[in-house]
Amino acid sequence: MTDTIETLDHIRDGIAALAARERRFGDMFAVTGMPPLRRLPGGFPGLLRIVTEQQLSLASAAAIWARMQARHDPLTPERMLALADEDFRAVGQSAAKIKTIRALSLAVVERRLDLASLDQAPDDEIRRSLTAVPGIGPWSAEVYLLACLGRPDAWPSGDLALQVAAQAAFGLPERPDARAMARLAESWRPWRAVAARLIWAYYATLKRPLAARAGAPA
Template sequence: MATLLETDAVLKRGLAALAKADPVMARLADEGIVPQLRKRPPGFEGLAWIVVGQQVSTASATAIWGRLRAILEPATPEAFLRLSDESLRTAGLSAGKVRTLRAVATEIVEGRLPLHELHSHPADEAHSLLTRVKGIGPWTADVYLLFCLGYPDAFPSGDLAVQEAARLAYGLEQRPDAKALNVLAERWRPWRGVAAKVLWAYYRAAKAREGAPT
């Protein structure tokens, strides 16, 4: 398995490799686009945080997560399954996210999703184990592998912000879809996750220049 993205030193290695392999990545680095390591805890808490943040703004996700954590103590799948749908909806979770998190918690408790052992699996295998859970799609799996487990080549090609950042950085006429972005990302292996972090940072910088919320 490749070195995990767990320290700033590894992040710098990835950034240097990207700059060497791709002139656009080198230009972004010269412009000061340097991402932070930004890790989340692995396990149920980390995966739940990612699900909560799907398709909502950062501010909304933070608020919902705070309300959920206030009633979820400890942050374990067993404790989650004890909460009622009403209390979860009051915290701000949509019906779909409640179903997804109940499915995740059930799979963990019943031993079909070895979440605390995923770090010992190859990335593709870990990705497959996650996406077998109803409600966990490729984006959620890739973000979990990248931010919670530190897989440096995990790449959420379906992320709209990453796609839009690629359009801006590479001067593309249209925002690339996941398939087109995966083709572009081949040049970044085995550091596609670091490239995603660069593109997220570039997207935030672009939005800040426009004065738009991120």
């Protein structure tokens, strides 16, 4: 068992462990192939990107993030606090995201949130520290653990794409909410982050034409 997910071999090990417990993981893997590593830089830039991507499609999130990088580099907390609301709106940030970015930036500048040292902390401590910042909820904290820190047991149970794909893959009568997703994944510890990567990859296949999805899990 690895402490962090750093390579595709780590993902392969996790999928093997998951498939040994639940055949549907093997079925999904047969459809998706190897899921992507999904790693981002840590620290403030990584968390800023995750905040930007909250509740957006991949395409919209990528476009806004590209504009943030092009217009507001360097992406430091000091720089974010110096920008006006109009600067954020010009790249597509919503009013709620602007408030969250300011709260996050202020927490870092005032050293109430030390991301460099926090990155070495246990998962639960990281969750508590991040969600103490106004506007940063469980989804953002879990995605930070998964994508920026590579923690193997991160589980963003509130993610809509995960919920939709889990309903399809596991034959559930309705889309599970965050609590139901937490219960569903309890037996997948300590590989829930690998489960998330595979289920996200399976979600992508659900949008393909039916003919291209022959053999998808029943």
